[in-house]
Amino acid sequence: MxxxxxxxxxxxxxxxxxxxxxxxxxxxxxxxxxxxxxxxxxxxxxxxxxxxxxxxxxxxxxxxxxxxxxxxxxxxxxxxxDLAPLDPAYRVYAEGTADPVDVHASRDAATALFESREAGAGTRLARYLDSAREAYTLAVNRFLYDTYETSAGLRDPALLRHLPTLAPLLTRSLERHVSARFRDPVLRQLLGYPAVFLGGSPDRVPALYHLMSHLDLEQGVLYPRxxxxxxxxxxxxxxxxxxxxxxxxxxxxxxxxxxxxxxxxxxxxxxxxxxxxxxxxxxxxxxxxxxxxxxxxxxxxxxxxxxxRTPSPGALLLLLGVEGELPALSHHTLVFSTDWKRNFDDIFGRDSRIPDPASLYVCRPSATDATVAPPGHQNLFVLVPIPADPQLGHGGTDGAGDPRIEAAADRAITQIADWCGIPDLADRIVVRRTIAPADFEADLHSWRGSSLGLAxxxxxxxxxxxxxxxxxxxxxxxxxxxxxxxxxxxxxxxxxxxxxxxxxxxxxxxxxxxxxxxxx
Incomplete structure (x- = not known):
């Protein structure tokens, strides 16, 4: 043997x-x-x-x-x-608006939400989700599990039949694909923000990635307790x-x-x-x-x-232990700034900087999982996409990170407090840690301190x-x-x-x- x-x-x-x-x-x-x-x-x-x-x-x-x-x-x-379905799948706060938008992950709920904000948008979303499901199925069966050692998979007649549909999705941006179908700025942001999970921005990732909307708007979002x-x-x-x-x-x-x-x-x-x-x-x-x-x-x-090559964004992470309840925040909460283009230009542009105000993401796992915080307290994970640049500095505990990082963290906390209606948020924080691009580089050998790798x-x-x-x-x-x-x-x-x-x-x-x- x-x-x-x-x-x-x-x-x-x-x-x-x-x-x-x-x-x-x-x-x-x-x-x-x-x-x-x-x-x-x-x-x-x-x-x-x-x-x-x-x-x-x-x-x-x-x-x-x-x-x-x-x-x-x-x-x-x-x-x-132990997988728990989340409902709502996530909540959205938009700059300058008082009421949040809850996104419930089902086709009927999503189309109803879109229709409530823009006449005819529900019907257009249904077609959009049909396309997203088709693109997702094609990706799983034809693209994602291919080692590309040969081009045989790309020459398969079953794939070639999809070329008339695929070509436009590969040659236009996700931003253009969305804006051609929807006018409401929050709806556009809902469909464009998944680009961040792909390490990019809506104007830089191909429209093929509209398939992400099949996942969060139709399949639903789970959480492992x-x-x-x-x-x-x-x-x-x-x-x-x-x-x-x-x-x-x-x-x-x-x-x-x-x-x-x-x-x-x-x-x-x-x-x-x-x-x-x-x-x-x-x-x-x-x-x-x-x-x-x-x-x-x-x-x-x-x-x-x-x-x-283009890296994914860097990340400013805030790990916050908060005393008391936080009903304004769902398990997943997205906070969108109005100047969407400037936000992404700050991250990916030639003259990059930490966005202010930022479009950011807040996770409150204690909304679903009692094991992640002591009784009477909440666990917050905040992600602020920032440039992939270790020179921005290191994070730290209890405000001991580099000054530029801690100042950006303070701004994020204030932004969440103001936009989500939690005026005493900063006063209730009992545990604080920040993680920044220099930490990603030092701890994970991450290229340019990026949070995810290649965009x-x-x-x-x-x-x-x-x-x-x-x-x-x-x-x-x-x-x-x-x-x-x-x-x-x-x-x-x-x-x-x-x-x-x-x-x-x-x-x-x-x-x-x-x-x-x-x-x-």
Whole structure:
């Protein structure tokens, strides 16, 4: 019998843990190497004084991707997680308006809302959602699970029949696509804001991503009780159950390459320890992997390549423990500034700055989950999209971050207080921590301190996104938000499956059949 194949996975975020679980389930001997003390990566967790905060993702979208992943192990998302549907799915406050807009995630509720704000908009939204559902189904079946090792999937007659519909969605922006159909500014913002979850702005991502509205307006939004750390723990359990070993406090200093043709043979840890393997999978930030972990002569994506690419926004995160109730805030609340264009120009433009006022997002998980805050208190996670620029500074606890960051945090708190009708919000804060682009760079090796990696512009999506294997080093594969297929927890799960598909030699464009991964 041949010896068991070995794999080293760099990083214990969701993509690293999922990759380890899938490879171990497929018979590989897998070790995961995590630089930090705890697992989760961007989907991390922080606790203080009885509060527990997720420090990253907070929207559970694309549930069928999670369902498919768990099905690969003979289980279900419902069995592994305590999923709560959110109603309303989210709430919106618009600058200068007193009354919030609650978005209930069903087709009938969404069309009724749109019609109530603009005559005829309900009918137009119905057509918009039909298109969004079709685009989403096409993406899942034809784009997201394709490794693009060949162009066969793109030449499939079933896909080519969709070209007359696809072409306009790829050549116009989401902003143009929305504004051609709706006049009401809040409705336009509702349909355009999902671009932020893709690491972009409505005028920079292609209209194909209107598919996101199928998710939040039609499918609905769920929340895993215990927070997104519960999801990370569930995937870690699968990895360990299938035999993978997870090592924390094990930062990788170098990916070892030898031979001709050049082949990854293992890694050297910062401690000096050398580990050998048949395959190395890096789920660390792709810029860090390519420009810091690989010897210069073996880099497929050198620094000059990155200078021509667009990062996602940076993020100012506020983790706030608040005394008392906050009924003005839903589980998910979006706060939109009126000058939408200026807001995004501040983030992505040549003369970038922290927007003021900002369009921002507030998550109050304590609205759904009693475990994340002490009795009589609320847990707030605030995301302010800002430029991807580590020079903006570090965050800190209790106002101890860099002055520019803490001043921006103060403005965000004041903005939420004024626009959402919570005048005493600042006085009720008992726990405060800020996280800023310099922290993303220092803690996660994030390129330019960005919060998510490569933005989903047309030139950085689907077949134009970095592939999941090095072009110069054999047996070196990639997963995570900057590689195929892209940003977000579901995409990271898919990126793990793409590693398995490549190692199996599977070049089909859709997801693997779940039974193929479940042995008797």
């Amino acid at each position: 041949s010896e068991q194949r070995t794999a080293l996975v760099i990083g214990a975020g969701i993509s690293g843990l999922a990759t380890a679980a899938l490879l171990a389930r497929d018979g590989w001997s897998v070790t995961v190497l995590e630089a930090r003390e705890s697992i989760g990566g961007r989907a991390g967790s922080w606790e203080r004084d009885g509060f527990r905060f997720d420090t990253g993702p907070s929207w559970y979208l694309m549930p069928e991707v999670f369902d498919h992943f768990f099905a690969m192990f003979g289980t279900t998302a419902a069995a592994e997680l 215990g927070g997104f750390t519960a999801l990370i723990q569930a995937i870690a359990r699968l990895a360990e159950r299938t035999g993978a070993v997870v090592r924390t406090d094990a930062p990788v200093a170098e990916i070892l390459v030898a031979g001709s043709p050049a082949t990854a043979t293992g890694v050297r840890l910062a401690s000096g320890e050398v580990l050998s393997a048949d395959v190395v999978v890096s789920t660390a930030d792709l810029h860090h992997t390519e420009t810091a972990l690989l010897p210069k002569q073996h880099r497929s994506l050198p620094e000059r390549w990155w200078r021509r 989903h512009t047309l030139g950085q999506s689907a077949m134009f996104r970095p592939r999941n294997a090095s072009r110069r080093v054999r047996s070196l594969l990639y997963a995570g938000g900057s590689a195929l297929p892209g940003i977000g927890l579901p995409m990271c799960l898919i990126s793990a499956e793409l590693v398995l598909k490549r190692l199996r030699g599977d070049r089909t464009p859709g997801p693997l059949p779940a039974p193929a991964a479940v042995s008797a």
